[in-house]
Amino acid sequence: MTDISVEVCGLRLRNPTMLASGVLDETARSMLAVAKSGAGAIVTKSIGIEPRSGHPNPSVVELEDGLLNAMGLPNPGIDLFSKEVKEARKGGVPIIGSVFGGTEEEIAELAGMMAEAGADAVELNLSCPHAKGYGAELGSSPERVETSCRLAKRACGVPVFAKLTPNTSYIAELAKAAERGGADAVVAINTLKGMAIDPEAGMPILGNRFGGLSGPAIKPVGIRCVYEIYESVEIPVIGVGGVTTGRDAVEYIMAGAQAVQLGTAVWIRGEKVFREVCREISQFMKENGYDSVKEMLGVAHSGRH
Amino acid sequence: MTDISVEVCGLRLRNPTMLASGVLDETARSMLAVAKSGAGAIVTKSIGIEPRSGHPNPSVVELEDGLLNAMGLPNPGIDLFSKEVKEARKGGVPIIGSVFGGTEEEIAELAGMMAEAGADAVELNLSCPHAKGYGAELGSSPERVETSCRLAKRACGVPVFAKLTPNTSYIAELAKAAERGGADAVVAINTLKGMAIDPEAGMPILGNRFGGLSGPAIKPVGIRCVYEIYESVEIPVIGVGGVTTGRDAVEYIMAGAQAVQLGTAVWIRGEKVFREVCREISQFMKENGYDSVKEMLGVAHSGRH
Amino acid sequence: MLTLAGIRLLSVRKNSSETASVKTVRLGGELEAVPGQFVMVWVPGKDEFPMSVSYPGSNFGITYQVLGEGTRALAEMANGKKVGIRGPYGRGFSIKGRKLLMIGGGVGMAPIAPLVDIARAKRLSVDLVIGAKTSDDLLFERRATRAGAKVHISTDDGTKGFKGFASELATELLDSAGPDHVFACGPEKMIVKIVAAASRRKIPMQASLERHMKCGIGICDSCALDGVHVCKEGPVFPLEELRKFGDLGVTKLDPAGRRVPV
Amino acid sequence: MLTLAGIRLLSVRKNSSETASVKTVRLGGELEAVPGQFVMVWVPGKDEFPMSVSYPGSNFGITYQVLGEGTRALAEMANGKKVGIRGPYGRGFSIKGRKLLMIGGGVGMAPIAPLVDIARAKRLSVDLVIGAKTSDDLLFERRATRAGAKVHISTDDGTKGFKGFASELATELLDSAGPDHVFACGPEKMIVKIVAAASRRKIPMQASLERHMKCGIGICDSCALDGVHVCKEGPVFPLEELRKFGDLGVTKLDPAGRRVPV
């Protein structure tokens, strides 16, 4: 098989696919299973200071080409979760600890604790569109994004990734703010804020009414965001949003992503999706004469600007 | 058939479906054909001061659940287009003239000319995501949205609709700005800014690279926007984004839309989509005991906040 | 096309009591499901929760214990009211063997009852243990008898049939009835005991498990059991897998993902 | 799933000259199309434009006049280079009648050539007029002769065959050859004349039209002709419809949507 390993912020990944935050990553055993099924790295569920049960059900709406979810950041809290991180590391792939918080200080504190728990990198979830007080408000302000990254960098010695929201006018401004704050990479995108109403019930389906749209439906938005960010910052970009096939991954890489994350694809194709997407990437590379993932990086930009 | 007529800002529509701006509405004859195929009203292509050829082809990418387009606001200019408006009115349904411009003053001037040409209402396109200098920059600033509406109102004596962009953190703020500026209604949403890259070609497909995502893929975002706007302003909301079936229309109406616009659905189901969607709305109303469209308006809000 | 592929609103046709705390609701709609598969039931504006299908096919139904807010709201729904259904999800029971022993403890009879129906329609021999705290709580005794199962009753308080736990009666029958395949659903402690008994005797079995479920479609990790997702790989597991679960009968996750005792 | 349902990148297999200004490119890929249907051809980084399918089926091809930036870029593409194709789109010719008269003016032979092939495979009688400015520009004469059509040549300058416009030769053949159905593609002025001639004689006909196309899928209105969309309802129209078009041979839209003379 073609070599599809990549290095992102010093982390060596056997392939450019990562499990996206929030999907099958609340328990170590599940993360180990995903590592076994071929993911190059694992991002944990977003973890806060205190345990949280999340939003009332329904928390997921299945659409034909995506999901709408309002899990509401359920998590056992960083203290309990530290154990899971330690155990998950036994899978032999980098564990990227995702954290969320209501303030820049809280986020930084969590980043520190996550690093202490053994995470190989920390991903700041600055972008959950549907949990009041978390994510959206903070994540759409460049100043607060910058401060969050700066404090998080101070609080931990591992790479810090800033995960950005697409629910904004200028995602590139957020990326630049993250870079100024010292983030080692940006991750784009989180879900698009959305809603589904059931006509017969005459009400929103999700317990939280609002949710986040993910999956194939949002891929063009994710590609655009990565493309814009790649032209605006020097730090690496990690692409997420609707990656379901090897071609989708290649599209992101050509837009400028050093690696991609898969969430909804696990629903669409099962856990085997990691292995399959990697095979599809190799296949594409072979057919099109690419010897390394790096050769494909950002090629969609050349000759155009 | 159940009565599905509605009244929006004094315009009487035989049914709540309108042709969305930019789709089969550059020539009077096409608009007459759409009127004949059952639309309750027609929004014209967005018209500027000068003739414009638009972006180089490819200007459309077909996706499985939507379209990505970068037409680039091609139009013959308001002087030539005035004739088309006059002729289109013979179809017997309200003609809503869409205009775009680089400044608030230009938009207002066009609104005046559009009204003079005979448009029953004017829609300000404050939201095209892919034409540089038009739409996005102006449309994501509440101040400029407010001023555009205020000047347009002064320039014409017909209802003014402000069409808003979803590529923003807080669409409700834009809606409030439009209301302050005196807009008679807001229209939401325009397309989501997106991109598609062809892996084999290693480059963005659209001639303009960036485009706007429309169709079923964006419906959850449109529903959410209408729902948020409905809770923030008193003026009517017109829903657009992925309406393809009667159920989709009902979803928008329950979220708070007094009428809906269809664009991509014309591609998906053909021009007959207007008649079919109306039949599906009637059918739904009959099965669920609604006697008028008004009875469904905003029902997804009650009992929840 | 992006439609609500998942959810279907169906009208309540009949919402009637089976026992003091268990009801069956029949919904006007067709839903084919293998016994053991479940649906996510949305009571609009209230909650959404997993329920096994107790009546598959047309006019399908679920049988539920009235417990908290969600099931209470469901219990109060009059005919014509709408309930949202998505599914069926997961892996159901797969009928194997010719001489079957089935055990349904409490509302665990919900998926066992249609399993009895199907096995009997295939003319297989079925010994069925129906277990409950007390005789008034016994579920689907008549239905199973009519289907032609040999019904064995077990109540904790001895008000009817065997006095004691269903697992004890089941263990006796493992020896006396000579089954070649065992099927169980009920409290986890009961299942753990039957797993042990069947293992010792090397009789293959399947059991349906419960975990807190949010998404129902294998993405949220809330129903994780040793890295396996009960909503997707389960809820029915074969003996080989049941035996390997370190957490079975020991810990489960609460809605925040904390480990709590079963 | 949201994939690029529309576009397919195919490799150039052979890109060869037919005449001084017309080339045919064969693409490694299969594309079934009815003669008269078209594809949108993407030359990556350059342009995308409509082209009739001149070779349907496997190893399909288009035949194009080298005109502006887009077709020039296509003309320069070596074997192995990738071209994007979406389609086929629109309504093609529908073979009717037993004694057919076909007229291809200039590169208008592109969709007529495969139509000749199919009609001849059905053993129908085909009189074919190939028109061009001068003899060097004649397209597909050998292909049509081989297929068994009775080929009639017309050149504006008389360097070969009939001297004059193809429409004049066609009009003669309307009387002398006694066709029961006519098929035409070529310059709009030519089509207008043939429409008039066929109308007078009440002989049914079909013609393929050209308008500026952007989307190719019936949404952008750039190809509008009297409120009809050539990309979708056309490009081939039957006589009844052709006769009704007020704008045929008179005005068309430029890329900005302005009416300009044809």
Ligand SMILES: Cc1cc2nc3c(=O)[nH]c(=O)nc-3n(C[C@H](O)[C@H](O)[C@H](O)COP(=O)(O)OP(=O)(O)OC[C@H]3O[C@@H](n4cnc5c(N)ncnc54)[C@H](O)[C@@H]3O)c2cc1C
């Ligand atoms: C695969 C599966 C099939 C099931 N089939 C049946 C059935 O056929 N009949 C039946 O009566 N019950 C069944 N249950 C259990 C049923 O889901 C809960 O009893 C029900 O959710 C209680 O909801 P509530 O709102 O009334 O109670 P709550 O007050 O919300 O909770 C009461 C208790 O019910 C359990 N529970 C609540 N929500 C959930 C949830 N989302 N997932 C799992 N457990 C939950 C918890 O133990 C909780 O302590 C099944 C559970 C699973 C996982």
Ligand SMILES: Cc1cc2nc3c(=O)[nH]c(=O)nc-3n(C[C@H](O)[C@H](O)[C@H](O)COP(=O)(O)OP(=O)(O)OC[C@H]3O[C@@H](n4cnc5c(N)ncnc54)[C@H](O)[C@@H]3O)c2cc1C
């Ligand atoms: C349905 C249809 C089928 C066609 N089939 C053929 C064919 O088989 N062979 C062939 O040689 N030509 C065909 N054409 C015409 C062909 O599309 C143009 O010649 C080609 O687009 C020129 O592109 P260019 O970039 O080289 O030239 P440009 O310099 O861009 O333009 C030269 C001229 O070509 C025409 N043209 C340019 N772009 C378009 C467009 N998007 N749509 C329509 N016309 C355009 C205009 O008249 C323009 O003035 C067809 C056109 C249509 C509408």
Ligand SMILES: Cc1cc2nc3c(=O)[nH]c(=O)nc-3n(C[C@H](O)[C@H](O)[C@H](O)COP(=O)(O)O)c2cc1C
């Ligand atoms: C069920 C679900 C839960 C999620 N939870 C989180 C989360 O806790 N933290 C986070 O940063 N993103 C979360 N996300 C967003 C994903 O990580 C990802 O950004 C998004 O789903 C787009 O990728 P996809 O299309 O591959 O799913 C969640 C997504 C889903 C579908």
Ligand SMILES: Cc1cc2nc3c(=O)[nH]c(=O)nc-3n(C[C@H](O)[C@H](O)[C@H](O)COP(=O)(O)O)c2cc1C
């Ligand atoms: C081909 C195309 C052209 C469009 N042109 C315009 C335009 O000129 N002005 C405008 O306000 N919106 C334009 N739009 C946006 C639509 O009016 C509409 O807001 C959007 O497509 C979402 O609706 P839909 O999902 O029903 O298509 C265009 C959309 C498409 C697909």
Ligand code: FES
């Ligand atoms: S309930 Fe979400 S993974 Fe099982």
Ligand code: FES
């Ligand atoms: S080319 Fe767009 S409508 Fe025909």
